[in-house]
Structure formats: C-alpha cells, structure tokens
Amino acid sequence: MQHPVRNFNPHLSVDCVVFGFDGEQLKVLLIERPGSVQKSDRNKRYKLPGDLIFKMENLESAAQRVLHQLTGLENIFLRQFSVFGKPDRIPEGDDLNWLEHSTGVDINRVVTTAYYSLIRIDKSKTAKELLHNASWHNVNALPALAFDHNSIIEKGLECLRMAIRFEPICFELLPGRFTVRQIQILYEVILGQQLDNRNFRKKLLKACYIEKLDEKQSGVAHKPANYYKFNKKKYIESRKDLLYYNF
Amino acid sequence: MQHPVRNFNPHLSVDCVVFGFDGEQLKVLLIERPGSVQKSDRNKRYKLPGDLIFKMENLESAAQRVLHQLTGLENIFLRQFSVFGKPDRIPEGDDLNWLEHSTGVDINRVVTTAYYSLIRIDKSKTAKELLHNASWHNVNALPALAFDHNSIIEKGLECLRMAIRFEPICFELLPGRFTVRQIQILYEVILGQQLDNRNFRKKLLKACYIEKLDEKQSGVAHKPANYYKFNKKKYIESRKDLLYYNF
Numbered sequence: 001m002q003h004p005v006r007n008f009n010p011h012l013s014v015d016c017v018v019f020g021f022d023g024e025q026l027k028v029l030l031i032e033r034p035g036s037v038q039k040s041d042r043n044k045r046y047k048l049p050g051d052l053i054f055k056m057e058n059l060e061s062a063a064q065r066v067l068h069q070l071t072g073l074e075n076i077f078l079r080q081f082s083v084f085g086k087p088d089r090i091p092e093g094d095d096l097n098w099l100e101h102s103t104g105v106d107i108n109r110v111v112t113t114a115y116y117s118l119i120r121i122d123k124s125k126t127a128k129e130l131l132h133n134a135s136w137h138n139v140n141a142l143p144a145l146a147f148d149h150n151s152i153i154e155k156g157l158e159c160l161r162m163a164i165r166f167e168p169i170c171f172e173l174l175p176g177r178f179t180v181r182q183i184q185i186l187y188e189v190i191l192g193q194q195l196d197n198r199n200f201r202k203k204l205l206k207a208c209y210i211e212k213l214d215e216k217q218s219g220v221a222h223k224p225a226n227y228y229k230f231n232k233k234k235y236i237e238s239r240k241d242l243l244y245y246n247f
Numbered sequence: 248m249q250h251p252v253r254n255f256n257p258h259l260s261v262d263c264v265v266f267g268f269d270g271e272q273l274k275v276l277l278i279e280r281p282g283s284v285q286k287s288d289r290n291k292r293y294k295l296p297g298d299l300i301f302k303m304e305n306l307e308s309a310a311q312r313v314l315h316q317l318t319g320l321e322n323i324f325l326r327q328f329s330v331f332g333k334p335d336r337i338p339e340g341d342d343l344n345w346l347e348h349s350t351g352v353d354i355n356r357v358v359t360t361a362y363y364s365l366i367r368i369d370k371s372k373t374a375k376e377l378l379h380n381a382s383w384h385n386v387n388a389l390p391a392l393a394f395d396h397n398s399i400i401e402k403g404l405e406c407l408r409m410a411i412r413f414e415p416i417c418f419e420l421l422p423g424r425f426t427v428r429q430i431q432i433l434y435e436v437i438l439g440q441q442l443d444n445r446n447f448r449k450k451l452l453k454a455c456y457i458e459k460l461d462e463k464q465s466g467v468a469h470k471p472a473n474y475y476k477f478n479k480k481k482y483i484e485s486r487k488d489l490l491y492y493n494f
Contacts, residue, residue: 012358085259
C-alpha cells in the first residue's frame with residue numbers, strides 16, 4: 001500500500017545567478033524567454049539561466065551544463081547557495097504555460113537548486129559566445145522576472161555579500177591585474193554602500209596575498225595608479241594557521 | 248511531445264543534522280532504523296532524522312515537522328546548508344529496500360535538502376520527549392551510517408564551523424548562563440582544535456553582547472567561575488554599523 005501524500009515527485013531544476021562586473025556595476029546574466037509569453041506579462045520576459053536536471057545528472061553538473069551552453073566557458077566558479085521549493089513558486093497562467101511549452105513536460109511543482117557564479121564580463125570568449133537571447137543587467141535595476149527569480153537573485157546577492165567577508169572570491173570578477181580603486185568599486189557595488197578610501201586601501205594592502213606589480217595605468221587623465229594582483233597560492237598558505245573564530 | 252530524458256521526477260526529502268552539546272562533546276542526533284535491515288548491514292543501522300516531503304509542504308516546514316515529531320520542540324533553530332542529489336546516493340540493496348519498505352513508495356532517485364539545527368541537550372523537554380529510537384552520538388566517533396549520511400554530517404559540521412566565524416549562533420547550544428570555560432570548550436569541539444585560554448577569554452569579553460552576571464558557580468572544587476550571558480538585542484544593535492568586508 002502506498003501513502004498517497006508521499007507518492008509525489010516534484011520536478012527538479014537548477015538556476016544560476018551569474019554575477020559579472022564591468023568596472024562600474026554589478027551585473028547579472030538574464031535570458032529572454034522566447035515566444036509564448038502573453039502581452040500582459042511583458043515585464044516578466046526575463047529569467048535566470050536554468051533547466052530541469054536530466055535523469056542521471058548531478059545537480060552541479062546540470063548547472064555547469066547550463067552555463068557552458070550559455071557562455072562557452074568550462075569550469076566556471078559555481079556555488080550552491082539555496083533551494084527554492086515553495087509549492088506555489090510556479091504560478092498558474094503564463095509562467096506555467098511557458099514552462100510546459102518550452103520543456104515539453106507536464107509540470108506540477110518544481111523545486112530548484114540555486115547556484116551563484118562569478119564571471120569576468122571582459123573575458124572575450126564570454127562576450128562573443130553568449131547566446132543571442134542572453135544579456136547582462138544591472139543588479140540594482142532589474143525588471144520583474146519570471147517565477148521567483150527576483151527572490152533568488154536577492155538571496156544570491158546576500159550570500160555573495162556574506163562570502164566576501166571571509167574569502168577573496170571577488171577576484172574572480174576582476175581582470176588579472178587591477179588598481180585599488182577598481183577593487184574598491186567592486187566591493188562597494190556588491191555591498192551596496194560606500195567605503196572609506198583610506199581604510200579600504202590600508203586593509204587591502206595589509207593582506208599578504210595582494211601583490212604590487214611593477215606596472216602602472218597608462219593613458220589615463222589622472223595620476224596613473226599602480227596595478228596589483230591576487231596571489232592565490234599565498235592566500236591558501238596564509239590561511240593554514242589561522243584560528244577560525246570570531247565574536 | 249515529451250523529452251523522455253527530462254520527464255523524470257525524483258523524490259524529494261529533507262534530512263536534519265541536529266547538533267547538541269552536553270558540556271564536553273559535540274553530539275549529533277541519530278535514529279535507529281527499525282527492522283528490515285539485514286545482519287550484514289548492522290553497522291549502518293543509524294540514520295539522520297528525515298522524511299520525504301508532502302505534496303503541498305515547504306522544505307523548511309518538512310524539516311520542522313520531522314524535528315517536532317522527534318523532540319516535541321517548536322521553532323527549532325534550523326538552517327538549510329546543502330542539497331545532496333547524486334544519482335547513486337541511495338545504493339541498491341539494503342538501503343533501498345529499507346527505504347521502500349518504510350515509506351511504502353517505489354523509489355528511484357531521492358534528492359535531499361539538508362538542514363542543521365542547534366539544540367540544547369539539557370532542555371528537559373528534549374530529553375524527555377525524544378522518540379525511543381533516537382539517541383545522541385559523539386560527532387567524532389560516528390559509526391558508518393545509512394545512505395550518504397556521514398557525508399551530510401561532515402558537510403553540516405563544516406558549515407557550522409564557517410558560520411561561527413561571523414555569527415554568535417553557538418549560544419543556541421549553551422544554557423542561558425555560562426562560564427568562559429564552557430563556551431571555550433564548545434568552540435574547541437566544534438573547531439576540532441585547542442584554543443589559547445588567554446586569547447579566547449580576551450576576545451570573548453571584548454564583545455559588547457557578552458554580559459557578566461552577578462552570579463558565580465557554586466559547589467565546584469576549583470575557584471568558582473563567573474557566569475555570563477549572551478545579549479541578543481545588543482548583538483543585533485552592534486552589527487548595524489559594521490562594515491562587512493575582510494581580506
């Protein structure tokens with residue numbers, strides 16, 4: 001005998017919040033849903049990159065597959081941050097119609113595992129090979145998105161903010177060499193607040209894994225700033241003896 | 248037309264890693280699986296508390312339901328930390344047989360969302376109302392558990408270690424009043440390493456939300472230590488103007 005209430009299998013998907021930085025703004029990669037969305041629903045024409053998982057596929061492999069198809073990049077920095085599974089997260093009507101039409105599957109409930117990913121927008125491959133229906137949007141000025149994708153981005157950003165407090169993952173978003181000003185702008189747009197220049201600089205340059213390069217900006221109107229780079233090996237070394245607790 | 252490879256719905260479950268602290272060791276709450284496990288599988292007779300989710304149930308509600316049934320407690324501290332979805336995580340044989348027998352459901356693949364939870368072992372209600380087949384086990388000396396539950400606990404502990412670096416959630420595991428020694432032991436068992444007494448004390452007492460009480464231990468052989476308490480309101484207040492970044 002089966003318990004009817006248990007014998008219930010939702011669909012499972014992955015969704016990716018791909019953050020990028022263009023030197024000024026924090027961006028997120030969105031997909032324009034083709035066709036089938038009603039006129040009344042125009043402002044929900046964008047969604048996160050994502051897909052239902054395949055039968056024998058790991059969740060993380062599914063997320064890598066989605067991002068590879070989208071950007072042509074392999075081994076993208078990817079971090080699982082939350083599961084979204086409210087029974088009513090796919091509203092009946094346009095969202096459900098579109099999903100059933102585009103997947104060819106009768107949908108009842110979809111539980112999605114969300115990942116965030118950090119990509120350098122200036123990587124030529126990324127820009128060139130982006131699918132035609134994908135585009136970067138300022139994270140602070142997003143339209144109303146399909147499903148619960150605005151909430152997913154919000155939560156992803158919250159987790160990114162938390163993560164940069166104890167891991168230098170931001171460097172994934174910067175070119176190999178950068179100025180202090182560039183990284184400060186990046187921190188400011190992620191944290192959503194202005195930081196004191198002098199303190200930021202002091203704190204940053206104290207880190208043993210930030211290396212000063214023998215190169216300066218050229219062709220700039222202001223006094224050329226020095227370039228720095230992130231030394232990952234030194235970072236890992238420096239963590240070995242660190243005592244991990246705080247109050 | 249349906250895409251056959253997509254038309255696949257796994258089962259969805261929640262599993263809870265319930266951490267407790269008895270003053271000396273970090274413990275985790277395990278369930279003994281009744282019947283149906285073969286003799287050959289004796290050392291896998293324990294599992295984490297968990298269940299398949301119901302049709303219209305939120306994931307977090309399912310986790311709260313499991314813990315409420317187990318402990319009689321409401322509104323338990325609960326944090327989602329990861330999804331475990333490898334296609335082969337439920338091995339054929341005893342594990343699968345037991346699962347199908349105990350749920351009454353034909354199982355192919357189960358994706359589970361894992362939560363960790365912090366409970367004071369000394370809460371009388373917890374101890375009294377624990378189901379007969381539940382028991383506390385030292386997190387450092389666990390037997391081989393069912394399914395991938397050892398990996399889930401390991402990952403949960405890793406996330407707890409990360410979390411105590413920037414949030415005072417440890418106090419969920421301590422009685423309302425505690426000595427410096429008690430909280431140091433708790434940090435040591437979670438981090439798995441000894442901490443320097445003097446530094447720990449200094450760092451702890453600097454936090455404005457640790458309040459010295461006008462009470463000392465009584466009936467102890469050594470010099471009675473002072474009691475302290477955690478002031479949550481002050482903690483929240485103190486975070487308001489904090490700049491959240493680090494290198």
